[in-house]
Amino acid sequence: MLELKPQVINGIYLFPDNIDPSRYYYLLQEPQIAQRNGEFQIKLIKYSGAVKGGMFSLEVDLNVEQERLQQVSREMKIPGVQLEPVAIIDGSVKLIILDKIYKPQKPALFGNNQAVFCLSLTQDEVVILEQALLEAEFTTIGVVYALDYLALRPSYAYQLRANWERVQQYIEEKFGLNFVFFKVDIENVIDQLIENRSIEIKLDSFTPEDEDSKNRDRILQEIQSMVLSTFFEPTLKPVPIKDKSGEFSLLPGFSYRRIDITTIDQRFLNLTVNEETTVRRSIYPQGNLQGFLQLIQQGKLDCDRIITTIDLDDPFFRHRQVQVISRGNFEEDGISQISVTLQYGDELKTILLQSSTDRKNVEPWNSILNDGVVQRDVKAKYTVSFKNFDSSQRPNTLESPETVTIFNQLEIVPRELYSIIPVSITTSSTFPWERYETVQVKILYQDEANKIRLEPNFYLNRQNYQQIWKMFVGDRLRKKFQYQLSYQPTSGNSYYKTSWLEAEEQIIVHNPFPQERTLTVIPLFSWSEIREVEVQLNYQDPSNNINENQVFLFSESDSENKIFSARMRNPELRLVTYYVTIFFADEKIWQLPRSVTLDKRIFLTQDMKAHQIVAISAEKVDFEANQIKEITVEISYEDAKAGLFNKSNYVFDSSGDRAYFEFDYLDARRQHYQYRTTYLFTNGIQGTTDWQIVDSDKLILESKTSDFFHSESITENLTVEISAKNLNWQQIESVKVLLAFEDKNIGIKEASEAIYFREKNQESFFWEVELKNSPIRTYKWQAIVYLRDKSVNRKDKIYHPGPTAKNWQETDKQQLNLKDYLKVNEK
Secondary structure (H helix, E strand, O other): OEEOOOEEEOOEEEEEEOOOOOEEEEEEOOOEEOEEOOEEOEEEEEEEOOOOOEEEEEEEEOOOOHHHHHHHHHHHOOOOOEEEEOOEEEEEEEEEEOOEEOOOEOOOOOOOOOEEEEEEEOHHHHHHHHHHHHHOOEEEEEEEEEEEEEEEEOOOOEEEEEOHHHHHHHHHHHOOOOOEEEHHHHHHHHHHHHHOOOEEEEEOOOOOHHHHHHHHHHHHHHHHHHHHHHHEEEEOOOOOOOOOOOEEEOOOEEEEOOOOHHHOOHHHHOEEEOOOEEEEEEEOOEEEEEOOHHHHHOOOOOHHHOEEEEEOOOHHHHEEOOEEEEOOOHHHHOEEEEEEEEEEOOEEEEEEEOOOOOEEEOOOEEOOEEOOEEOOOEEEEEEEEEOOOOOOOOOOEEEOOOEEEOOOEEEEOHHHOOEEEEEEEEEOOOOOOOOEEEEEEEEEEEEHHHOEEEOOEEEEOOOOOEEEEEEEEOOOOOOEEEEEEEEEEOOOOOOEEOOOEEEEOEEEEOOOOOEEEEEEEEEOOOOOOEEEEEEEEEEEEHHHOEEEEEEEEEEOOEOOOEEEEEEEOOOOOOOEEEEEEEEEOOOOEEEOOOEEEOOOEEEEOOOOOEEEEEEEEOOOOOOOOOOEEEEEEEEEEEEOOOOEEEEEEEEEOOOOOEEEEEEEEOOOOOOOEEEEEEEEEOOOOEEEOOOEEEOOOEEEOOOOOHHHHHOOOOOOEEEEEEEOOOOOOOOEEEEEEEEEEEEOOOOEEEEOOOEEEEOOEOOOEEEEEEOOOOOOOOEEEEEEEEEOOOOHHHOOEEEEOOOOOOOOEEEOOOEEEHHHOOOOOOO
8 A cells, every 4th residue: 555655756656666666656746737649638619600709628637658667667766666547536627717616527446537627708708718828828727736645654652732723823813715825824823733732743752863753744745735735725826837838837736725623623723643544634736827828839730720710600519519528437347338418409319338448429410599599409318238236236237417518518427326445454564474374254234225235355465465446435434344264374373353343445464462471481401411391382362362372492403592472352361371391311301380470581591480469459349338447367378398579569549450470380189278368448447367278370359348247247257178199009009088067056067078088099188178167166077098009007098087987087177188197018
């Protein structure tokens, strides 16, 4: 897609492509009189006889000859440069003669953007125009194109603040309502408005000084375009500029347009821009027609080719003649034919146009006289027929309303009935093609009133990153459509599909996850003892369908730092899970338990510890409704045997608060931690819960009221950890443990299900009982040890505390280590 800032070479605008540095889009800077078979398409007809006055016809275009394009290519000095015409999506052309602006015409909007004007002149206007064409070096004839196109705005970030009223007041004081001035004047006005702070610019992105200057220049161009389109309209002021006869000379003038400032959307110049996007912009090729005096004096032009005198009393003009000219783009619009019906008086005639350049003369009618004057009104209507289109998606034929012409030429412009809007579908310049093989673009456009339902599909890839959809529109006010993007990933990445989005005139396919979670893995090993280290990393965001994995291998020959990179949709989700496996030179293998990190790097060492993170959230706490001032969380982790201890306090005063408690650990069975919460209420009451032991990596706080603590009805739990680690598993096959708690006074009686431990299943088990205000803190337990060899102790099983299953042991220990009680004689 073309970028905003063009350069001008040899009178041609050149817009660079946002991705391909060898591709440029061109547009002629000055309109010119169209030529056909070497003749200028301009004609002044003077009437003689009873009827005075005349007619003036002019055809203009923006055609650029191939030779001129080749010359521009050479001057650009870019190897393999490709020049393509700018895709115009809308526009108009105004003709200005003797300071009179005639009704704007719509150019063809394809090819050379031709436009034809046919005017009826008074006798005085004929005289003045004839003198201007033949006897002056310049004329009072001007042509102004106003063409809309789509361009890509760079992804710099800035804030723009403007006071529209001060801007308007300053312009009126500077110029007034009837003053014609030029673009350089507007640029000076912008500088002065910035200087007096009527317009303020703030660059948000950090860039080097030279880049910052370039971005500011681009922003100034944006502001100039905004001010131009809001307060000014293009005009022409005839001035003598020497140029070759028969062409236009560029004179980009503008006049101030007084508007009601209260009708302007105040956000128009009070905005923040921070992403790469497509914008609609206007460009104004314009100029004054030079006279033909020099060519006539040199004998290179016969003035009779330009000016003709006709006698309407001549018998020749007793016939009404009309030439029908095709202005339809048959190839691009898929037109099969245009049937034109003309009526003069009561007589109908029909002709067929079958190409974009077709011109056909209608068989003449006998003239009709009204009070001795020839009637010139001819009624016309036409039907456009399309080919190769599904009638269930759009009409195959369209009929025009009836019009009346008094001229000898009738232009048929099918796009007055419909529009073909070129919708650019392109990827951003930073799209990560290394992550995606293709992107499917599904589009839905509906206009029931005009019987249109379009559902095209497009596929983009690294080689074919830009396409144009020619959207058929029956109502130009209905240009919005819906689209959905499906990202097909490369291996190791996640499939992603967007919801249905809405757009108008363009689709830019951005990186769906512009933010990345990166983690640097740094190995710090003595490779004399270690053969290889494997690190598995994973990042997940289930709500956005993200699950990315990566595996790194390190060795003595490959010990450089490596960077893990994952797409990130939610910046609050930064947790990366990792597993480390060390392969020693003596064939031993050591694996680090599951670990997580929020850091930007991890260090790999031979004695590294696993790392756990507990996310603490107050999202379910309604502070206002429960009159909670703040909640203090005391949380700690301890593994005395491994010498690991960590303790922290966190204060929460809103439901949006988050905190992370981090600790190192060595044993995957000892990831549990303990915490308690203290609630401070707005009425001054403070209450603290009992310590609780949990092993979840998410701790979500709950709402409580002051009555909960005031009534002392705190529910306390008895939690017991049972461990079978370091038992004599050479003699023991399995162990069954039973636990029981009872408080007859308040009717509590709880018993555990049978808990089994085996050599391959030694993980600690946690048994929890809700005390319900019971003062008792003791419980009973028993164990049955099943032996591998029945000859040991002459039994196949042993009871603890024994000697039978009817015996129980009472204790208040919250950590029950079976190895301290279950002794098996190996002899």
